[in-house]
Amino acid sequence: MAAIIDKIEKRIIIATGFLLALFIFSILYARDKYRTDIPECLPYDKAYTEPKVNKIDEKTYQVFGVAQMWMFQPAEINVPVGSEVDFFLTSKDVVHGFNIAQKNVNMMAIYGSINKTTVRFDKPGVYDIVCHEYCGSGHQNMKAQVIVNYPQSK
Amino acid sequence: MQVSKSFKRLIFWELSIPVALLTLGIYHGLMQTIYRAGVLKQAAFAKLDYYQGLTLHGVINAIVLTTFFAVAFGHATIAFYFKKEPNRKVAWFSFALMTTGTVMAAWAMLAGKASVLYTFYPPLKGHPLFYLGAALLIVGSWVSFFDWSRMYVKWKNENPNTKTPLAVIGTLINFTIWFVCTLAVAYEVLVLLLPWSLGWTPTVNVTLARTLFWFFGHALVYFWLLPAYIMFYTMLPKLAGGKLYSDLAGRIALFLFLLFSVPVGVHHQYSDPSITQGIKFFQGMLTFGVTIPSFITAFTLAASLEYAARRRGSKGWFGWMKKLPYLDADNYLFAYLISGLILFIFGGLTGIVNASYQLNNVVHNTSWMPGHFHMTVAGPVFLSIIGMSTYLYTKLSGRKIFMPKVNVIIPYMWTIGVLIFSTGLMWGGLIGEPRRTNLGMTYLNPDHELFRPDWVPTTTLALIGGIIMFIAGTLYIVVFFGTMVRKKQHAAALELPVSDAYHDEKRIPLFDKFKPWLVVMAIILVVAYVPAFLNVKNNTGPKAPGFTPDNPVPIESTKK
Numbered sequence: 209m210a211a212i213i214d215k216i217e218k219r220i221i222i223a224t225g226f227l228l229a230l231f232i233f234s235i236l237y238a239r240d241k242y243r244t245d246i247p248e249c250l251p252y253d254k255a256y257t258e259p260k261v262n263k264i265d266e267k268t269y270q271v272f273g274v275a276q277m278w279m280f281q282p283a284e285i286n287v288p289v290g291s292e293v294d295f296f297l298t299s300k301d302v303v304h305g306f307n308i309a310q311k312n313v314n315m316m317a318i319y320g321s322i323n324k325t326t327v328r329f330d331k332p333g334v335y336d337i338v339c340h341e342y343c344g345s346g347h348q349n350m351k352a353q354v355i356v357n358y359p360q361s362k
Numbered sequence: 363m364q365v366s367k368s369f370k371r372l373i374f375w376e377l378s379i380p381v382a383l384l385t386l387g388i389y390h391g392l393m394q395t396i397y398r399a400g401v402l403k404q405a406a407f408a409k410l411d412y413y414q415g416l417t418l419h420g421v422i423n424a425i426v427l428t429t430f431f432a433v434a435f436g437h438a439t440i441a442f443y444f445k446k447e448p449n450r451k452v453a454w455f456s457f458a459l460m461t462t463g464t465v466m467a468a469w470a471m472l473a474g475k476a477s478v479l480y481t482f483y484p485p486l487k488g489h490p491l492f493y494l495g496a497a498l499l500i501v502g503s504w505v506s507f508f509d510w511s512r513m514y515v516k517w518k519n520e521n522p523n524t525k526t527p528l529a530v531i532g533t534l535i536n537f538t539i540w541f542v543c544t545l546a547v548a549y550e551v552l553v554l555l556l557p558w559s560l561g562w563t564p565t566v567n568v569t570l571a572r573t574l575f576w577f578f579g580h581a582l583v584y585f586w587l588l589p590a591y592i593m594f595y596t597m598l599p600k601l602a603g604g605k606l607y608s609d610l611a612g613r614i615a616l617f618l619f620l621l622f623s624v625p626v627g628v629h630h631q632y633s634d635p636s637i638t639q640g641i642k643f644f645q646g647m648l649t650f651g652v653t654i655p656s657f658i659t660a661f662t663l664a665a666s667l668e669y670a671a672r673r674r675g676s677k678g679w680f681g682w683m684k685k686l687p688y689l690d691a692d693n694y695l696f697a698y699l700i701s702g703l704i705l706f707i708f709g710g711l712t713g714i715v716n717a718s719y720q721l722n723n724v725v726h727n728t729s730w731m732p733g734h735f736h737m738t739v740a741g742p743v744f745l746s747i748i749g750m751s752t753y754l755y756t757k758l759s760g761r762k763i764f765m766p767k768v769n770v771i772i773p774y775m776w777t778i779g780v781l782i783f784s785t786g787l788m789w790g791g792l793i794g795e796p797r798r799t800n801l802g803m804t805y806l807n808p809d810h811e812l813f814r815p816d817w818v819p820t821t822t823l824a825l826i827g828g829i830i831m832f833i834a835g836t837l838y839i840v841v842f843f844g845t846m847v848r849k850k851q852h853a854a855a856l857e858l859p860v861s862d863a864y865h866d867e868k869r870i871p872l873f874d875k876f877k878p879w880l881v882v883m884a885i886i887l888v889v890a891y892v893p894a895f896l897n898v899k900n901n902t903g904p905k906a907p908g909f910t911p912d913n914p915v916p917i918e919s920t921k922k
C-alpha cells in the first residue's frame with residue numbers, strides 16, 4: 209500500500225483520525241462532565257398516560273406529560289427553583305414534539321411509547337414548551353409552560 | 363457516443379418531468395418563508411394550505427426530482443461507459459412505473475388528501491394512492507437498477523482484469539444502497555401503512571413505522587448525494603482543467619459509503635422513546651464512520667482543483683482558489699458543481715453537529731434542520747442535478763443553451779440565497795424556532811398570545827434568502843425550458859466529461875468487486891439494527907388508530 213498512498217494523503221489520513229478521536233472524546237467528556245444526555249428508554253406502561261405532576265419531595269418532581277391534537281397536558285407546570293424534574297411523555301394521538309429550548313430538552317411524543325428525560329431548573333423564569341413536530345392543522349397552536357418560582361397564574 | 367432515439371426520448375422525459383414539477387416545489391419553498399416570517403398570517407394561500415404545500419415541497423424536491431434524476435443519470439453513465447444502451451423495454455417499463463406512481467401521489471397531495479409531509483409518520487393517515495404512488499416510484503427505480511446489474515455482470519465477465527470505471531462503481535453502489543434501504547420503507551408502506559389506510563387493519567405500531575422509515579431515511583440522503591459525488595470525482599477535475607488526484611481514493615470512499623450509509627438511521631431518532639441510549643450511541647459512532655469517506659473526498663477534490671489551478675499558472679498557498687474557471691459560460695457545469703461544493707462545506711460541518719449525540723438535543727426538529735439540509739440537498743445535490751440536467755439535455759438534443767450568461771450565474775445566486783436563508787433558519791433554531799410550522803398564524807403574529815419577537819430577525823433573514831433562491835430557481839426553469847424551444851445546432855450525442863487520474867493506481871481486486879463489501883455491509887447492518895428492532899418490539903405498547911390532520915378524533919370512530 210505504501211507505494212499507492214502518497215505522503216500528503218498519509219498525513220491527511222492521520223489528521224482525520226485525530227479529528228475523529230477529538231469529536232468522539234468531546235461527546236463522551238460532555239456527557240460525564242455536564243451530565244448531558246439524550247432521552248431514556250422505558251418500556252410502555254399505561255400509568256404514564258394520565259397527565260399529572262407528582263411532588264416526590266421539595267426539590268424532586270415527576271411530570272407525566274401527554275401531548276394531543278392540539279394541546280399539552282398539564283399545560284402549566286409550577287416548580288420551585290433548584291428542583292429536579294423527571295418528564296415522562298407520551299401522545300394520545302399523532303406524533304408531537306416537546307422542546308424546552310432554554311434547557312435543551314428535546315423529545316418526541318409517540319402513541320404507545322413512553323419517553324423520559326430529567327432536567328434541573330436552577331433559575332427562576334417561564335420556560336416555554338413548543339411542539340416541533342407537525343401534528344395536523346392546529347400544530348402551531350400547541351402551548352405549555354414550566355413556571356419556576358413565579359406567582360401562579362391561576 | 364451515438365444513441366438511439368428511444369434512449370434520447372427516455373432521458374428527456376426523465377429530466378423534464380421533475381424540472382416541470384419543480385415550479386410547484388420552489389413556489390411553495392418561497393411561500394413557506396413568507397408565512398414563516400409572519401407576512402402571511404393565515405392557514406392557506408391561493409387554495410394551498412401551508413402543510414399541503416410543505417408536503418408537495420418535500421415530496422417533489424426531495425423524492426421525485428432526486429429519484430428521476432438518479433435513474434436518468436444512471437442510464438447515462440452506464441450507457442456511456444459500457445458503450446451500450448440499457449434494455450429498451452425494461453427502461454421504459456421502469457419509467458412508466460415511476461411516472462404512474464408520481465401521478466398518483468401528486469393527485470393525493472393536490473387534492474388535499476395526503477397532507478402528511480414527505481416523512482408520512484403514522485398515525486397521521488393519507489390517501490391510499492399516496493402510499494401506493496410512493497411505492498411504485500421506488501419499485502420503478504429498482505427495475506432500471508436490475509438491468510444495469512445485468513449489464514455489469516456481463517461486462518465484468520468480458521473484461522475480468524480491467525478496472526471498472528469509477529462512475530459505474532459509483533452508480534452501482536448508489537443503487538445498492540437504495541435497494542437495501544428501500545426494502546425497509548417498502549415494508550413500512552406496503553405491509554404496515556397501505557392496508558391500514560385502506561381500513562383493512564385497524565391500528566399501526568408508530569415507533570416501528572418510524573424506525574423502518576429511518577432505516578431508509580438516512581441512506582436516502584446518500585442516494586441523493588452520490589450522483590453529485592460521481593460528478594465531483596469523475597467530471598469536476600476535468601472541467602477545472604486538471605486531473606483527479608487519486609482514482610483509488612474515489613473507490614475507497616464509495617465502498618465506505620456502502621458500509622456506513624445504512625446502519626446509522628437511528629441517529630434521526632435520538633429524541634425518540636423505546637430505543638435505548640446504547641443503540642443510539644452505537645449508531646452515532648457508526649455515523650462518524652461516514653466522516654472518513656467525506657474527509658477523503660474533501661481532500662481529494664481540493665487536491666484535484668489545486669492541481670488544475672497550478673496548471674493554469676497559479677502560485678502560492680491559496681492563489682489556486684482564484685485561478686479556476688468560475689464564470690466561463692461554456693463551462694457552466696463547473697460553476698454548478700463548485701457552488702455545490704462550497705455549500706457542502708457548511709452542510710457537512712453542520713451535519714457533524716446533528717450527529718453529535720447530545721448536541722442533537724439543541725437542534726433536533728428546530729429550524730436549524732432545514733437550515734442544515736438546504737446546504738446539502740438544496741446545495742450540492744440540487745445544483746449538480748440541475749446543472750447536469752441542462753448538460754445532458756443540450757448534448758442529447760444538439761441544442762444550444764438559452765441565455766448562457768444567465769445560466770452560469772444561477773448557481774452562484776442560488777448559493778448566496780441559501781447561505782442567507784440557512785443562516786436565518788439555523789440562528790432561529792438555536793433559539794428554539796420549530797421547523798414544519800406555519801409560524802405566521804401564531805408565533806410570528808404580533809396579535810397572538812404566542813408571539814415571539816425574538817424570531818422576527820431570524821425568519822426575516824430566511825425570507826430574504828428564500829427570495830434570492832426563488833429568483834435563481836425560476837431563472838433556471840426558464841433556461842431549461844427555453845433551451846428546449848431553440849433550434850438544433852450541433853450533432854446530438856451522449857457525452858460526459860471524463861477526468862483522467864493523476865495517480866492512476868493499478869487495479870486492486872478488493873476495490874473492484876462487490877461481494878466482500880456486501881457481506882461486511884450485511885454484518886454491520888445486522889449488528890446495528892437487530893437490537894434496535896428488538897427494543898422497539900419490547901418497549902412499545904398499544905398500536906395507534908388513524909387520524910386525519912384536521913381532526914383529533916380517530917377516523918374509525920368518526921365513521922360510526
Ligand code: HEM
Nearest residue numbers: 388391392394420423424479732740797798799828831832
Ligand atoms: C426557492 C427555494 C427554496 C426555498 C425558499 C425553500 C424553503 C424551505 C423552508 C422554509 C422549509 C421549512 C419549512 C418548515 O419546516 O416549516 C423547507 C423545507 C424543506 N425543503 Fe426547501 N426550499 C427551497 C428549495 C428546496 C430544494 C431545491 C430542495 C431539495 C432539492 C428542498 C428540500 C426541502 C425539504 C426536504 C424540506 C423538508 C420538508 C419537511 O420538513 O417535511 N427545498 N424549504
Ligand SMILES: [Cu+2]
Nearest residue numbers: 339341343347
Ligand atoms: Cu405539533
Ligand SMILES: [Cu+2]
Nearest residue numbers: 579580629630
Ligand atoms: Cu441521517
